[in-house]
Amino acid sequence: MGTRVVIAGVGSTKFGVLPGLSLQNMAAEAARAAMTDSNIPPARIGCVFVGNFVGGIMTGQELLGPIVAADLGLSNVAAVKIEAACASSSAAVRIGHDLIRAGAEDAVLVIGVERLTGAPRDALTTAMTAAIDQANEGGAGLTFPGFWGMVMARHMHLYGTTREQVAAVTVKNRQFGATNPLAQFQKTVTLGEVVASPPISDPIRRFDCCPATDGAAAVVLASENLARQHGSPAVRIAASVLVNGPARITDYEDIVTHDGTVNAARRAYESAGVGPEDIDVAELHDCFSIAEIVDSEDLGFFPKGEGGPAVTREASARNSKVVINPSGGLLSKGHPTGATGCGQIYEVAMQLRGKHPNQVPNARYGLTHNGGGTAAAVTVHILEAFR
Amino acid sequence: MGTRVVIAGVGSTKFGVLPGLSLQNMAAEAARAAMTDSNIPPARIGCVFVGNFVGGIMTGQELLGPIVAADLGLSNVAAVKIEAACASSSAAVRIGHDLIRAGAEDAVLVIGVERLTGAPRDALTTAMTAAIDQANEGGAGLTFPGFWGMVMARHMHLYGTTREQVAAVTVKNRQFGATNPLAQFQKTVTLGEVVASPPISDPIRRFDCCPATDGAAAVVLASENLARQHGSPAVRIAASVLVNGPARITDYEDIVTHDGTVNAARRAYESAGVGPEDIDVAELHDCFSIAEIVDSEDLGFFPKGEGGPAVTREASARNSKVVINPSGGLLSKGHPTGATGCGQIYEVAMQLRGKHPNQVPNARYGLTHNGGGTAAAVTVHILEAFR
Numbered sequence: 001m002g003t004r005v006v007i008a009g010v011g012s013t014k015f016g017v018l019p020g021l022s023l024q025n026m027a028a029e030a031a032r033a034a035m036t037d038s039n040i041p042p043a044r045i046g047c048v049f050v051g052n053f054v055g056g057i058m059t060g061q062e063l064l065g066p067i068v069a070a071d072l073g074l075s076n077v078a079a080v081k082i083e084a085a086c087a088s089s090s091a092a093v094r095i096g097h098d099l100i101r102a103g104a105e106d107a108v109l110v111i112g113v114e115r116l117t118g119a120p121r122d123a124l125t126t127a128m129t130a131a132i133d134q135a136n137e138g139g140a141g142l143t144f145p146g147f148w149g150m151v152m153a154r155h156m157h158l159y160g161t162t163r164e165q166v167a168a169v170t171v172k173n174r175q176f177g178a179t180n181p182l183a184q185f186q187k188t189v190t191l192g193e194v195v196a197s198p199p200i201s202d203p204i205r206r207f208d209c210c211p212a213t214d215g216a217a218a219v220v221l222a223s224e225n226l227a228r229q230h231g232s233p234a235v236r237i238a239a240s241v242l243v244n245g246p247a248r249i250t251d252y253e254d255i256v257t258h259d260g261t262v263n264a265a266r267r268a269y270e271s272a273g274v275g276p277e278d279i280d281v282a283e284l285h286d287c288f289s290i291a292e293i294v295d296s297e298d299l300g301f302f303p304k305g306e307g308g309p310a311v312t313r314e315a316s317a318r319n320s321k322v323v324i325n326p327s328g329g330l331l332s333k334g335h336p337t338g339a340t341g342c343g344q345i346y347e348v349a350m351q352l353r354g355k356h357p358n359q360v361p362n363a364r365y366g367l368t369h370n371g372g373g374t375a376a377a378v379t380v381h382i383l384e385a386f387r
Numbered sequence: 388m389g390t391r392v393v394i395a396g397v398g399s400t401k402f403g404v405l406p407g408l409s410l411q412n413m414a415a416e417a418a419r420a421a422m423t424d425s426n427i428p429p430a431r432i433g434c435v436f437v438g439n440f441v442g443g444i445m446t447g448q449e450l451l452g453p454i455v456a457a458d459l460g461l462s463n464v465a466a467v468k469i470e471a472a473c474a475s476s477s478a479a480v481r482i483g484h485d486l487i488r489a490g491a492e493d494a495v496l497v498i499g500v501e502r503l504t505g506a507p508r509d510a511l512t513t514a515m516t517a518a519i520d521q522a523n524e525g526g527a528g529l530t531f532p533g534f535w536g537m538v539m540a541r542h543m544h545l546y547g548t549t550r551e552q553v554a555a556v557t558v559k560n561r562q563f564g565a566t567n568p569l570a571q572f573q574k575t576v577t578l579g580e581v582v583a584s585p586p587i588s589d590p591i592r593r594f595d596c597c598p599a600t601d602g603a604a605a606v607v608l609a610s611e612n613l614a615r616q617h618g619s620p621a622v623r624i625a626a627s628v629l630v631n632g633p634a635r636i637t638d639y640e641d642i643v644t645h646d647g648t649v650n651a652a653r654r655a656y657e658s659a660g661v662g663p664e665d666i667d668v669a670e671l672h673d674c675f676s677i678a679e680i681v682d683s684e685d686l687g688f689f690p691k692g693e694g695g696p697a698v699t700r701e702a703s704a705r706n707s708k709v710v711i712n713p714s715g716g717l718l719s720k721g722h723p724t725g726a727t728g729c730g731q732i733y734e735v736a737m738q739l740r741g742k743h744p745n746q747v748p749n750a751r752y753g754l755t756h757n758g759g760g761t762a763a764a765v766t767v768h769i770l771e772a773f774r
Contacts, residue, residue: 002491022522048631056443060525062517063472063634066763070634076650078629079764080478083468085450091467095482102489104389130449135409138447242465244435247450247457263463376453377466 002101005240007383008222008232009038010346015215015334016184017117023055023064026216027113028071030342034218035072035109039230042072045220046105048079049096051089051112052338053372054127055081058119068111083338084242085131085372086287088112089217090341090379096221097240106226112339113216124212128337131373133248144287145209147249147374149201152290155256156203159305161293163203167194168311169289170207170331176318176358177328184213184334194289208289213334217342219349235352238272238365239382247376260378261298261369268367268380269300276300279322279382280363281351283344285371286329292316295369296324299380318358326351326358344368345381352385389488391611392627394770395619396425397733402602402721403571404504410442410451413603414500415458417729422459422496425607426617429459432607433492435466436483438476438499439725440759441514442468445506455498470725471629472518472759473674475499476604477728477766483608484627493613499726500603511599515724518760520635531674532596534636534761536588539677542643543590546692548680550590554581555698556676557594557718563705563745564715569730571600571721581676595676600721604729606736622739625659625752626769634763647765648685648756655754655767656687663687666709666769667750668738670731672758673716679703682756683711686767705745713738713745731755732768739772 011033013026021029027050035042050064061067065079084091089112096108116124125143132138155161171191177183189207197206220232227234245260246252252259269275276299284299286292293307301322302310310316316324327333327347330340348366350356368381398420400413408416414437422429437451448454452466471478476499483495503511512530519525542548558578564570576594584593607619614621632647633639639646656662663686671686673679680694688709689697697703703711714720714734717727735753737743755768 024520024522053449054443056441056514056517057447057449059521060444060513060517061521062440062444062470063519063760063763065471066631066760067520067634069631070638070763074631076630078478078481079471079631080475080482080629081470083449083470084452084466088467091465094465095467095486098486098491099482099489102486102491104485104489104491126447127443130443130447132450133411133454134446134448135411242467243463244453244456244461244466247454251457373450373453376450376457 003103004224005097005100005237006222006224006227006234007219007349008040008227008234009034009220010349011037012182012217012343012346013215014182015213015336018214019118023059023061023113023115024067024071027068027111030216030218031072031109031111034220038220038232040107040220040222040226040232042074044107045074045109046077047096047108048074048077049092049110050081051092051341052081053083053085053088053114054130057127057130058123059115084377086337087341087370087372087377087379088338090370091242091377094240094242094379097237100221100223107220107222109220110342111216111218112342114336114338115214116212116336117214137248145201145204148288148290149204151255152203155290161308163195164191165308165312166289167191169292170194172317173325173329173331176326177332180328180333180357183328183332184211185332204288210287210330210335213336215336215339217339217346219342219345233353235349236384238384239268241268242379244377245375249374256294258298258375260375261295264378264380265299268382272382274365279365279367281323281326281348281360282367283325283327283347284369286325286331287335299369323360326360341370341379344370348383352383390490392484392487392624393609393611393614393621394606394736395427395609395614395621396421396607397736398424399569399604399730399733400602401569402600402723405601406505410446410448410500410502411454411458414455414498417603417605418459418496418498421605421607425619427494427607427609427619429461431494432461432496433464434483434495435461435464436479436497437468438479438728439468440470440472440475440501441517444514444517445510446502471764473724474728474757474759474764474766475725477757478629478764481627481629481766484624487608487610494607494609496607497729498603498605499729501723501725502601503599504601524635532588532591535675535677536591538642539590542677548695550582551578552695552699553676554578556679557581559704560712560716560718563713564719567715567720567744570715570719571598572719591675597674597717597722600723602723602726604726604733606729606732620740622736623771625771626655628655629766631764632762636761643681645685645762647762648682651765651767652686655769659769661752666752666754668710668713668735668747669754670714670734671711671756673712673718674722686756710747713747728757731757735770739770
């Protein structure tokens, strides 16, 4: 039931260190590109959702919805910021999708944007830990490298995952990033370089971590009818899911299985009528190299505990059955937190349109997985190429 | 067309200086009260929207959607923060309303929450100006007292509005606040005290300004059918509108007429099939006393330029045709920015249920008006009592 919803157009800035560009500059650049790409008249856009996590803490700028809408010349629209930490802009896509699917809107512009560089290091740490429950675990000193360090240690303990298997995620994603013009890191690294890089949060080392990134990405969501009328280069949204998971790690039964991802994936596959075996290309939330392994298990690409060996036998590499993070992922393309979700959808849409620099041949189904906090907010989108 | 949507239940903390309560504490308190009031089973709630403006800047806490949802025991919901400066939570109500009206959800919990006290004065100023375009007018030194000081001076110049007429807004709203147990200020002031209070931004004086406030308010939105099934003490949403207006004051043709309010009101009256003459009670965004006058004109209660005399002839006071801000308004009840929109809906719902401490007799239609930034994001809600 409901109207079929499509990604009618996509746009993106380069991801990286972008001095001199404000949040609103980056957001408007990506949005204009997406609106042009979609060919849908701006007057049909009823909502402008800006996904952003820490614009307030890092830059002192809120109210991005109306400010960016005004920059784009859009008036009398419903313009708000939507925040779900690192899943902000994909969460906004879910809400926009539902409004169109139910018939409340014809077209919604969703922009993700973040500036993470250029502020003192302390500001960045304060900003990132804003996604941890401050009254409970934040006050106890928990950080994200700390959380993922515990996940990695536990995964190695339970399943025999090796240091080299985890490092192989970074090697793979840096290879992909090297040939993605939008990526922040366009330089490959060796397994030895990852393992020998400076320790951050044992057993996590520097090259296991995504960088701090500036950037914006945008998508125009529309009803399939509207997109057809205007000849948009559309891909279909087969599933758009946002769920909350445990918001404190002490609420987890097991920190190597992320309930939010498992539940979001189950709903998404049901909604799309496909399974993990049908997915040709996936962009996963590899904020740390171990995260890609955990996510690839929770999404059903590999059984729990087999995500590590899967990387080293190249079961997620170029030309494998499911290619994971051919954009370079957060590890190499970069992680402008609030922009990451729309950035992933940009990448998968380009794959399904056959126009990606690291093209997966004949990709029909693509999946994006984006998480906020300790997998406290999780989105899964399944996109399908029109044939 | 579409399902009829109701305010099925409401809840609120006291508004005021609430030391020791975190954002999540306040949000959960208001939300539990609203959920209990609605009598709707928590499992029917599909979305949790937390309206919040400056939780990041003031407290370092983001990701309030999943954190508050977890505190409430709600899992597998779509939980996000929605931000539109001082209109954050009413903007969230608009999105929740549209999801239910179009059939995408049966029930949505919207919570507004803010903590504005307890931080250094500089932090509060930084926080509030986050709703001004930093790259343009923020960098030039514009603040909200500055903006409203210009509006007041211009209104006096154009229309002959007097200092005493503007001060009469504060006197009226303080009288109402004195008998609202939720209000921050429960003490009346005289016209002389307002006029003699210290200058803030000429011609604005201290008692023309709303206070910095902590607090939370929540509403459960539901389809009329679901509310009937569970015997909710519901009021109907006759119109729910969010529009963007000029995001920079240099984009205004005239700073004493706020396009966002005018356009939102027009849409709301059309949608509800009523006019300003049908409204019995209204909660307007009186962040400064002059704002209530401007808003009362832009909403059509009085012709442009006649809002000042209307106050002194008691055309918006107790027992008038339209009673304005019987809660005490932002000036007296207080202005916990992100919570204000839900707080206004709480007040009007209680009026339409006949249970308000400053009850407007036989109130059938109530209106709320909530603005973010320099009227850059404006919501208007029209609620109707079930008879």
